[in-house]
Amino acid sequence: MARTEIEPRARLVLLGASNVRRVLPELLREARWRLGGPLQVLVSHGNGRSYLGASSFLGRGLDKIAPEPFWAFEADADVPTFALVADAGNDLAYGSPPEPVAEAIERVVARLARRGARTVILGLPLASLESVGALRFGLTRTLFFPTRRVDRSRLLEAARDLDRRLAAIARAHGAAFVPPRGDWYGLDPIHVRLRARAEASRLLFEGFGPRIPVAPNSLELGALGRLKPAAWTWFGHPARWPQPSAVLGDGTRVSWI
DSSP states (O other): OOOOOOOOSEEEEEEOSHHHHHHHHHHHHHHHHHHOSOEEEEEEOOTTOOSSSOEEETTEEEOOSSOGGGGGGGGSOOOOEEEEEOOTTHHHHTTOOHHHHHHHHHHHHHHHHHTTOEEEEEOOOHHHHHTOOHHHHHHHHHHHOTTOOOOHHHHHHHHHHHHHHHHHHHHHHTOEEEOOOGGGOOSSSSSOOGGGHHHHHHHHHGGGOOOOOOOTTTTOGGGGGGOOOSEEEETTEEEEOOSOOEEOTTSOEEEEO
């Protein structure tokens, strides 16, 4: 029997790259506890994704984070909107200076603010990055950005600059700015480690309201492993997938754009 679609209690907007992809189950669980359900979840994420333009990772290409089709929700029913803006540092690793990255993120945050969204901006993992020596920095760069040859000292300087700009954007648009804690990271200095993901999600979303009791297993989060984006390329060949890409146990609908 087909599920009856239930009007969402709230809209959750998640913007970022590989961290959002990895922490997505914990983010959705925490949001469901605090906002109730079902939710309309709009995700614009993916390994290596950029705020400035299209990107490619192991043959899979995606448009920039929050491309124009993402904003189709502005024509939907007006429901409370909550947003996370994360993974601002990817574009620095691609060689971009901080200014255009901050400008792109401010456009996104300002547009969310015009919708009355309650937005959280995640800062850069400065404590983690500053603890990385030359050897581990080189290994991390080779693993996650193999085609880039970014100098460590210049990257750290750019990261500090961008982090200050993100905090200023938050102040200007009434968003919350959350600096990541150093203990969220391990050997991998840029991705939140598994055992810290639930705590990170709790701190990111604690401003969204108190936790609400939720029935166990009501989200069927295993469906998130089958998410597909609305549009992508595979070694240059275009592909599409209807959205929402997943409907969870409580009626939460997840679209990846």
